[in-house]
Amino acid sequence: MVRRSSGEQAALYIRRLIFEGRLRQGDRVPQDEIARVLGVSRIPVREALLSLEREGWVTIRPHRGAFIGALDEAAVRDHYQLYGLVFGFAARRATERRTPELVDRLGRICDALDREDDPAGIARLNREFDRLILETASSPRLRAVLRAMVGIVPGNFFALVPGAIEAEREGGRAIWTAIRDGDPDAAAGAYTRMLRRQGDLVAALFAARGLFAPPA
Structure with a gap:
């Protein structure tokens, strides 16, 4: 907790x-x-x-x-793009420092994500996946940057955002594959794409709820 x-x-x-x-x-x-x-x-x-x-x-x-204030669609998308850059950096560093144990644990999390349908369970597995990446990257500065970034969906992301679970499953599998194969660029790119996709989903949800200011 x-x-x-x-x-x-x-x-x-x-x-x-x-x-x-x-x-x-x-x-x-x-x-x-x-x-x-x-x-x-x-x-x-x-x-x-x-x-x-x-x-x-x-x-x-x-x-x-x-x-x-007026919520801005571009700002929402930028938020997730920035997350993608930060976690992409972490994935690159983790790939360079990967161990067989890391590859095995991330693979088991991906398998568990495929079997899990409860949003609370998905959120728990997501936290564990990110934690392993960040621990392996071993960058105190990276953790400080992430502490300054606050989620903009107020609640369980996977329960509130349609399509988020599928994006997490597919993105996590792509990240794991790149780390397993020892490809830092692919790992960083997969994280960036996954979070960009999540940003698109959040922007669509906010628009559907009428949270964005109307065009001037």
Whole structure:
């Protein structure tokens, strides 16, 4: 289980309100109500809003409050492209440092993904797959970069995003094959393609939910 601070919990809650359409572009964020619902003071809510402003979810106006900003489709796609570049770097490094044990464990995860249909199980296997790649890459700087990147789908990605499970299965298998074959370029490319595909799926979902601002 991932332990979240009160500020992180508040940020996740606000993302869910936006994702579910309960807060839309231009709406004022009800800070007192959010604090009451979460059972926290306004301090974690303010911390959440500062974080969400950096991510582009809200705009803070001095002496007026925080307001929901306009989500941008290009920004959503860029988010996953950047994830792809970072994990692609990790996959390249892991391929160069691969061991028979790593290849075997990643292969078994891919087999388990093919058999698993529960989104919670898929998420667990995905975390294990990524963890093995990152541990083998062995780059503290890489981990620091990833800690600064926050998921934009507020909940179980595989339960909420149609097509995400298939993309994970196919992408994971391609990454494993490249690592097994000792091809760093192919491993990096496979990770990048998988996350680009996931970005396309998220963009389509957000568009279907009406979360993007209409064209000017």
